[in-house]
Amino acid sequence: MFFKPTMNPARRQLLQLLGASALLPTWSGLSLAAPGPAEAPRLVVIMLRGALDGLAAVPVPGDPAFATLRGELAPTGALPLDGFYALHPSLPTLARWYTEGQLLVLHALASPYRERSHFDAQQQLESGGPRPFALSTGWLGRALQATGQGGVALSPALPVALRGAEQASTWTPSRPGPADSEDLLARVQQLYAGDTALHAAWQQAMSQRDLGRMAGEGQSNGFAALAEQAGRFLAAERGPRLAWLESGGWDTHNQQNNRLARQLAGLDEGLAALRSALGSQWARSTVLVMTEFGRTARPNGSGGTDHGTGGVAWLAGGAVAGGRVLADWPGLGNRELLEGRDLRPSLDIRALQAALLQRQFGLGRAALEGGVLPDAPRALEGLWRA
Amino acid sequence: MQAATLAAHRFGYSETSLRGPGADPRAWVLAQFLPGAQTPFDASGLMDGAAALRLTGELLRGAAMPAAAASAPELRPSAQALTLRRANRAALQRRWQHIITTDTPVAERWVQFWANHCCVAATKGATRALVWPHENEAIRPHAFDRFSALLRASTLHPAMLLYLDNAQSMGPQSRAGLRRERGLNENLARELLELHTLGVNGGYSQADVTETARLLTGWTVRLQGGDGRASFQPALHQPGPKTVLGRRYPEGPEALDQLLQDLALHPATARHLAGKLALHFVSDTPPPALVDALARRWRESGGDLRQVAQALFEHPATWSAQNPPKLKRTEELLLSAHRQLKLPLGDRELDAGMQTLTALGQAPGRAPSPQGWPDRSEDWLSPDALLKRVQWAERFAQRHAQAADARALARLALGEDLGESTRLQIERAADGAQALALWLASPEFQRR
Numbered sequence: 001m002f003f004k005p006t007m008n009p010a011r012r013q014l015l016q017l018l019g020a021s022a023l024l025p026t027w028s029g030l031s032l033a034a035p036g037p038a039e040a041p042r043l044v045v046i047m048l049r050g051a052l053d054g055l056a057a058v059p060v061p062g063d064p065a066f067a068t069l070r071g072e073l074a075p076t077g078a079l080p081l082d083g084f085y086a087l088h089p090s091l092p093t094l095a096r097w098y099t100e101g102q103l104l105v106l107h108a109l110a111s112p113y114r115e116r117s118h119f120d121a122q123q124q125l126e127s128g129g130p131r132p133f134a135l136s137t138g139w140l141g142r143a144l145q146a147t148g149q150g151g152v153a154l155s156p157a158l159p160v161a162l163r164g165a166e167q168a169s170t171w172t173p174s175r176p177g178p179a180d181s182e183d184l185l186a187r188v189q190q191l192y193a194g195d196t197a198l199h200a201a202w203q204q205a206m207s208q209r210d211l212g213r214m215a216g217e218g219q220s221n222g223f224a225a226l227a228e229q230a231g232r233f234l235a236a237e238r239g240p241r242l243a244w245l246e247s248g249g250w251d252t253h254n255q256q257n258n259r260l261a262r263q264l265a266g267l268d269e270g271l272a273a274l275r276s277a278l279g280s281q282w283a284r285s286t287v288l289v290m291t292e293f294g295r296t297a298r299p300n301g302s303g304g305t306d307h308g309t310g311g312v313a314w315l316a317g318g319a320v321a322g323g324r325v326l327a328d329w330p331g332l333g334n335r336e337l338l339e340g341r342d343l344r345p346s347l348d349i350r351a352l353q354a355a356l357l358q359r360q361f362g363l364g365r366a367a368l369e370g371g372v373l374p375d376a377p378r379a380l381e382g383l384w385r386a
Numbered sequence: 387m388q389a390a391t392l393a394a395h396r397f398g399y400s401e402t403s404l405r406g407p408g409a410d411p412r413a414w415v416l417a418q419f420l421p422g423a424q425t426p427f428d429a430s431g432l433m434d435g436a437a438a439l440r441l442t443g444e445l446l447r448g449a450a451m452p453a454a455a456a457s458a459p460e461l462r463p464s465a466q467a468l469t470l471r472r473a474n475r476a477a478l479q480r481r482w483q484h485i486i487t488t489d490t491p492v493a494e495r496w497v498q499f500w501a502n503h504c505c506v507a508a509t510k511g512a513t514r515a516l517v518w519p520h521e522n523e524a525i526r527p528h529a530f531d532r533f534s535a536l537l538r539a540s541t542l543h544p545a546m547l548l549y550l551d552n553a554q555s556m557g558p559q560s561r562a563g564l565r566r567e568r569g570l571n572e573n574l575a576r577e578l579l580e581l582h583t584l585g586v587n588g589g590y591s592q593a594d595v596t597e598t599a600r601l602l603t604g605w606t607v608r609l610q611g612g613d614g615r616a617s618f619q620p621a622l623h624q625p626g627p628k629t630v631l632g633r634r635y636p637e638g639p640e641a642l643d644q645l646l647q648d649l650a651l652h653p654a655t656a657r658h659l660a661g662k663l664a665l666h667f668v669s670d671t672p673p674p675a676l677v678d679a680l681a682r683r684w685r686e687s688g689g690d691l692r693q694v695a696q697a698l699f700e701h702p703a704t705w706s707a708q709n710p711p712k713l714k715r716t717e718e719l720l721l722s723a724h725r726q727l728k729l730p731l732g733d734r735e736l737d738a739g740m741q742t743l744t745a746l747g748q749a750p751g752r753a754p755s756p757q758g759w760p761d762r763s764e765d766w767l768s769p770d771a772l773l774k775r776v777q778w779a780e781r782f783a784q785r786h787a788q789a790a791d792a793r794a795l796a797r798l799a800l801g802e803d804l805g806e807s808t809r810l811q812i813e814r815a816a817d818g819a820q821a822l823a824l825w826l827a828s829p830e831f832q833r834r
C-alpha cells in the first residue's frame with residue numbers, strides 16, 4: 001500500500017524511485033512539500049528564539065561608546081570585519097563566509113514591534129502582521145500558499161511563520177524503534193478519513209516519512225544535525241525549496257559570555273553543516289538568520305542582558321552580495337539609545353523579508369501588499385549578485 | 387457530545403467508563419472542587435525543594451572546582467547528580483501515579499493548569515530538581531485558594547527565583563549592588579506582569595517592569611551554602627519607594643505582598659486568566675460569554691480560585707456540545723491511556739513514558755519557555771507529531787494488549803459518542819494489539 005524500499009540502493013536511485021511512486025494513485029498530490037524546479041532558489045530561514053544579543057554577536061568596537069557601554073560583555077578576541085564591526089569569536093564559519101563575500105550582516109534592525117515580550121515579538125515577526133496576533137498565518141506560509149509551493153519546518157510543531165500553507169510540513173528525526181506496521185498505518189488512514197485536520201496531517205506525514213528514509217535521516221537531535229538534514233532536503237531533486245530551522249536558548253539574562261559562546265558555536269557549526277549538505281545548491285541558496293528582538297545595550301545586574309529592541313540578522317549564501325555590513329548605524333551614546341537602554345533600530349526587518357519573498361517566490365509589490373506581507377516597507381535592493 | 391463524555395474526557399484525564407461521571411456529570415465535576423474533596427497528593431518520602439536546592443548547590447560548586455575535576459579518574463556523574471536524578475524520577479513517578487489514579491481527575495487538571503501557568507522548567511542547572519517541589523509546595527496547596535496566595539507561594543519559591551533570575555538581581559543602589567557593581571535583572575518582573583498576572587496587553591509599561599524589578603530586589607535564595615529557602619536580604623534591596631501602575635509601594639519586604647495582592651485583583655489579570663482557563667478547559671476559541679462570566683467571578687470573589695472553578699463548571703457554554711474538541715497534549719494523552727487501562731506506572735512504564743514525551747516534544751518538567759506548554763490544538767498537531775503519536779499507540783498497545791479488550795474499552799469510555807467509523811476500524815482489527823492501537827490512535831482518543 002505504501003511505498004517501502006526493499007533494497008538499499010544509492011540515495012539518488014531511491015529518490016528516483018520515490019519520484020516514480022509519486023505517479024501511483026496513492027501518492028497523487030502527496031509528494032513532500034510540492035517540489036519546485038531543480039534550478040529554483042533555495043531558502044533556509046533560521047529563527048533564534050529568545051532574542052540573540054546583537055551587540056554580542058556583532059560587536060561594534062569602532063563605536064567610541066562600545067567598550068565602556070558593554071563592559072564585561074565586550075568579547076575578547078572578536079573577529080574584525082571592516083574595522084568598525086566585528087564578529088563574535090565563536091563564529092569562524094561566518095567570518096570566513098564574510099571574507100568570501102557570501103555573508104551579509106544587517107545591524108540595528110528590528111521588526112516594527114516595540115514592546116519586549118518574547119512571545120508577542122516572535123508571533124509578530126513570524127506572522128509578518130502589523131501587531132502581534134493580528135494575523136494567525138505566517139509570512140512564509142502565505143507566500144507558499146500564493147505560489148502553490150511547499151516548505152518544511154525541521155521542528156516538532158509547525159511554526160507560525162509557515163502556517164497558512166497547505167503544503168507546509170514538519171519533520172524531526174524518528175525515534176529508532178520497531179518498524180512501523182504498514183498494515184496499521186493503512187488502517188489509520190481510514191481511521192482519520194472523517195477528521196479533516198488529522199487526515200491532512202496524516203497525508204503529509206506519510207509522504208515525508210518516505211522521503212526522510214530516502215535521504216537517510218540522522219540520529220542526532222542537535223541543531224547541526226537538523227541543519228544538515230535541511231540541506232539534504234533542499235538538495236534533493238524532489239525535495240522542498242524552503243526549509244525552516246529554529247534554535248532556543250538565546251534568552252541570556254545571566255552568564256551571557258559563557259552561554260553565548262556555546263550557543264554561537266553551535267549555530268556556526270550548524271551553518272557549516274547546512275552548507276556542506278547543500279553541496280552545489282549552495283550557489284542558489286539563501287540563508288536568513290533572525291531573532292525576535294535585540295537585548296539591552298548595557299549589561300544588566302547579573303552578567304547578562306534584558307529584553308531590548310534593535311539587533312542583528314545575517315543573510316548568507318552563494319549568491320548573496322555579502323562581505324559587508326548593512327546598517328544605518330544609530331550610535332551607542334546615551335542620547336542615541338532607544339529609551340536610554342536599547343540599540344535604536346534603523347532598519348525594518350520587513351524590508352529584508354520583502355526582498356526575500358521577491359527573490360524566492362517572484363512575488364511583486366502588489367502580491368505583498370495584497371496580503372503576503374501587508375504594509376511592508378520597500379524591499380531592500382542589491383542583496384544578491386546579479 | 388453528551389455531558390458525561392465532556393466530564394470524563396475533556397475536563398478530566400479520560401475515565402475508564404462513563405459510569406464514573408454518572409447520571410449527573412456536572413455534579414460529579416463540581417463536587418471535586420468542594421473543600422477537602424480532592425484526593426490528597428502523597429508527597430511522603432519525596433525530596434523537598436530545600437533539600438534538592440542544597441544538593442544542587444553542592445553539585446554546582448563541585449563542578450566549578452577544577453581541582454576536583456582533575457583528580458577524578460574519569461568523567462562521571464557525581465553522587466549529588468545521581469541523587470538529584472533519582473529524586474526527580476521518584477517525584478515524577480508519584481505525580482503520574484497520582485494523575486492516573488486520583489478520584490478527582492478534574493480537580494487535578496485544575497492543579498496542573500496552575501502549575502503550567504506559573505511555569506518553572508528544569509532547563510537550567512539550578513532548577514534541575516526544583517520543578518516538582520515547586521508544583522507540590524507552591525501550587526498544590528494553593529490551587530483552590532486565593533490567586534494572590536498561589537502567586538506569592540510561586541513567586542517566592544526558590545525554583546521561581548532561580549528560574550527567572552531574581553536570585554541574582556540586586557538594587558543598583560543597594561549596599562551589595564554598590565559594592566559589587568551589580569544591579570537589576572528584570573526577567574522575573576517582566577514575566578510576573580506579562581505571563582503570571584496582567585497579560586501582555588494588560589496596560590503596563592517598561593517603567594512598570596523596571597519598578598517591579600526594583601521592588602523584587604532582595605528576594606533571593608542562596609544556591610550554595612544556604613539553607614535551601616528563599617529569604618529577603620536587605621543588603622540587595624533597592625532603597626526608596628517604587629511606583630507600579632501608578633501606585634506607590636514602600637521600601638522593604640512588605641511591598642511585594644501588596645504588589646502581588648494588587649496584581650492578583652487587577653481587572654486585566656481577571657480577564658487574562660479567564661481567557662486562559664476557557665481556552666484550556668473548553669475551546670481554542672473560547673465563548674466570549676464564558677470568558678466574561680469567569681472574569682466577573684474573579685473580580686467579585688477577589689480571585690478566589692475555587693469560586694472561579696465553580697463559575698467555569700456551572701456555565702452552560704462550558705457544557706455546550708458545539709465546542710469542537712481539542713487535541714490532547716502529549717502528557718494528557720499518555721496519562722489518559724494509563725488511566726483508562728488502569729495500568730500502574732512501574733519503572734519500565736516510567737522510562738517508556740519519559741522517552742515518549744521527550745520524542746513527542748513534551749519532556750517532563752522541561753517546558754520550552756516561561757510561558758509553559760502551549761495550549762492550542764495547532765501547537766500539537768503536525769504531520770510529524772501525528773506519526774509519532776500513532777507509533778506510540780502501536781508500541782503501547784503491543785505491550786499492553788492483554789490489559790483490555792479495545793472494543794469494550796471504547797464502548798465503555800464513550801458510549802454513544804463513539805464514532806461509527808472508529809468502532810468499525812476497531813472491530814475489524816487484525817488482532818487485539820492492533821485494535822488497542824487503533825483505539826488509542828483514534829480521533830476520539832487523541833482529542834478531548
